Amino acid sequence: MREYDLIVIGFGKAGKTLAARQAAAGKKVVLIEKSSAMYGGTCINIACIPTKTMLVAAEKGLGFDEVMAQRSAVVSRLNKKNYAAVSGTADVIDARARFVSNKVVEVSAGADTELLTAAAIVINTGAVPVIPDIPGLAGSAYAYDSTGIQGLSSRPGRLGIIGGGHIGLEFAGIFNKLGTEVTVFVNGPGILRGTEPEIADLAYSYMKEDGIRFELDSAVASVEDSRGAAVLSTNKGDFTFDAVLYAVGRRPNIDGLGLEATDIELTDSGAIKTDRFLQTAVPGVFAAGDVNGGLQFTYISLDDFRIINAYLSRAGQGGQTYSLADRKNIPTATFITPPLAHIGLTEAQAQGQGLDYRTKTLPVASMPRAHVNNDLRGMFKAIISRGDGRILGATLFGSQAHELINLIKMAMDNNIPAEYLASQVFTHPTMAENFNDLFAA
Ligand SMILES: Cc1cc2nc3c(=O)[nH]c(=O)nc-3n(C[C@H](O)[C@H](O)[C@H](O)COP(=O)(O)OP(=O)(O)OC[C@H]3O[C@@H](n4cnc5c(N)ncnc54)[C@H](O)[C@@H]3O)c2cc1C
Numbered sequence: 364m365r366e367y368d369l370i371v372i373g374f375g376k377a378g379k380t381l382a383a384r385q386a387a388a389g390k391k392v393v394l395i396e397k398s399s400a401m402y403g404g405t406c407i408n409i410a411c412i413p414t415k416t417m418l419v420a421a422e423k424g425l426g427f428d429e430v431m432a433q434r435s436a437v438v439s440r441l442n443k444k445n446y447a448a449v450s451g452t453a454d455v456i457d458a459r460a461r462f463v464s465n466k467v468v469e470v471s472a473g474a475d476t477e478l479l480t481a482a483a484i485v486i487n488t489g490a491v492p493v494i495p496d497i498p499g500l501a502g503s504a505y506a507y508d509s510t511g512i513q514g515l516s517s518r519p520g521r522l523g524i525i526g527g528g529h530i531g532l533e534f535a536g537i538f539n540k541l542g543t544e545v546t547v548f549v550n551g552p553g554i555l556r557g558t559e560p561e562i563a564d565l566a567y568s569y570m571k572e573d574g575i576r577f578e579l580d581s582a583v584a585s586v587e588d589s590r591g592a593a594v595l596s597t598n599k600g601d602f603t604f605d606a607v608l609y610a611v612g613r614r615p616n617i618d619g620l621g622l623e624a625t626d627i628e629l630t631d632s633g634a635i636k637t638d639r640f641l642q643t644a645v646p647g648v649f650a651a652g653d654v655n656g657g658l659q660f661t662y663i664s665l666d667d668f669r670i671i672n673a674y675l676s677r678a679g680q681g682g683q684t685y686s687l688a689d690r691k692n693i694p695t696a697t698f699i700t701p702p703l704a705h706i707g708l709t710e711a712q713a714q715g716q717g718l719d720y721r722t723k724t725l726p727v728a729s730m731p732r733a734h735v736n737n738d739l740r741g742m743f744k745a746i747i748s749r750g751d752g753r754i755l756g757a758t759l760f761g762s763q764a765h766e767l768i769n770l771i772k773m774a775m776d777n778n779i780p781a782e783y784l785a786s787q788v789f790t791h792p793t794m795a796e797n798f799n800d801l802f803a804a
């Protein structure tokens with residue numbers, strides 16, 4: 364049995380960063396990844412990076428083949444870069460890993476198997492798409508998850524999307540820009556629920572203006588392949604599509620990990636249960652990223668790395684280190700057009716908590732940079748505590764929102780009051796300078 368200081372299962376954001384960092388610190392480290400096509404993990408190969416590459420290329424007006432070629436070029440470059448970043452100092456094994464006991468992992472590739480053990484083991488196996496229980500969907504030749512849809516060899520004329528969340532809306536925008544007729548099936552009265560309602564309404568109206576169709580309060584009852592297409596039977600009638608994307612959430616990936624051979628415990632939703640240091644019920648075994656049931660974002664996986672790295676680095680030295688309890692405000696970005704970003708409380712949440720707050724909304728059309736950009740769409744909204752001027756939350760819908768939200772996070776995390784942003788000297792003409800008005804009394 365080969366012995367290591369650290370075994371990392373899965374090439375995710377947390378795992379690859381931890382493997383490289385611990386190996387650089389002199390630890391004997393191995394990272395196990397079941398597919399070389401996944402060096403760098405989900406984000407690099409099948410998620411954040413390829414989808415945003417597709418969006419940017421489609422926004423430039425490129426056609427389907429060029430968009431896909433750019434996607435492949437970027438993924439291939441980053442896949443290689445990620446492999447090099449880890450393999451220089453740690454062992455990388457192309458194999459599937461599974462636990463055979465609490466601290467023993469079997470790696471297998473074809474007929475070859477080997478047992479490995481280590482003082483510390485980190486599970487970073489990500490999440491997999493939930494397949495909705497719709498008769499005929501799983502067997503349809505025209506139904507795809509978010510990975511499958513990126514493998515299409517030609518542009519579908521008609522795309523049906525089941526699910527109006529992050530993935531559904533992002534792909535709706537990409538394919539709409541490529542000239543595909545897109546219909547999104549939403550299982551509720553609107554999209555972007557939980558977002559400030561006036562901004563969700565605006566986003567919905569823009570997407571409709573752009574030609575995206577929505578079937579709200581819809582339920583897909585069955586899918587049937589017929590004459591080279593998929594026919595969706597729904598409570599709103601029958602619809603025929605050349606391709607159907609299902610995007611109704613992703614579940615922690617514990618498939619085939621052999622957890623039943625260990626004392627590792629699961630949460631009710633099937634994630635690996637951890638403490639605030641991301642340690643499982645087995646001391647020395649950690650779970651990072653989507654598999655531990657936290658928010659499913661690459662930057663959360665990176666923050667999980669920080670927690671485990673701090674814990675392992677102080678091993679045996681006692682004292683407190685960074686943990687989940689210290690994690691501050693988490694921003695989000697939804698890459699629709701224009702992008703939508705949020706942090707902290709919405710007005711409804713502030714009201715629900717009985718807080719004394721004021722709100723400020725600012726249409727993007729009032730912003731000088733928006734005129735320079737010739738893109739007047741969107742609205743910014745801030746929620747500010749009346750007493751001490753703290754920023755309680757913000758929703759930014761407009762060009763560069765995904766970048767700007769990080770400035771507000773810094774202010775919120777450090778208790779910098781709204782007044783500071785209201786009087787800060789900003790470069791001009793920029794979208795950021797509008798914080799002078801957004802945060803003014
Ligand atoms: C289409 C899409 C778009 C997204 N866009 C964004 C975005 O813009 N911004 C954002 O922050 N987040 C985005 N996300 C979410 C983000 O991709 C994930 O939260 C993040 O990649 C999770 O990383 P992770 O560290 O959990 O592990 P992952 O990166 O998922 O890595 C897990 C790795 O483990 C490997 N593996 C699994 N089981 C085994 C095993 N038994 N043995 C060996 N290897 C194994 C897998 O092959 C995989 O490479 C998106 C997700 C999707 C699907």
Ligand SMILES: NC(=O)c1ccc[n+]([C@@H]2O[C@H](COP(=O)([O-])OP(=O)(O)OC[C@H]3O[C@@H](n4cnc5c(N)ncnc54)[C@H](O)[C@@H]3O)[C@@H](O)[C@H]2O)c1
Nearest residue numbers: 495525526527528529530531550610611612613659696697
């Ligand atoms: N920009 C980003 O940061 C980004 C982009 C893509 C994905 N992600 C991450 O990936 C995760 C998964 O994305 P997702 O879009 O699959 O999940 P999601 O949770 O964002 O959205 C799923 C949507 O599907 C709906 N739904 C559920 N069952 C349904 C059904 N049977 N019929 C119709 N609709 C149904 C839900 O109401 C929800 O609106 C996200 O939660 C997010 O954490 C992030």
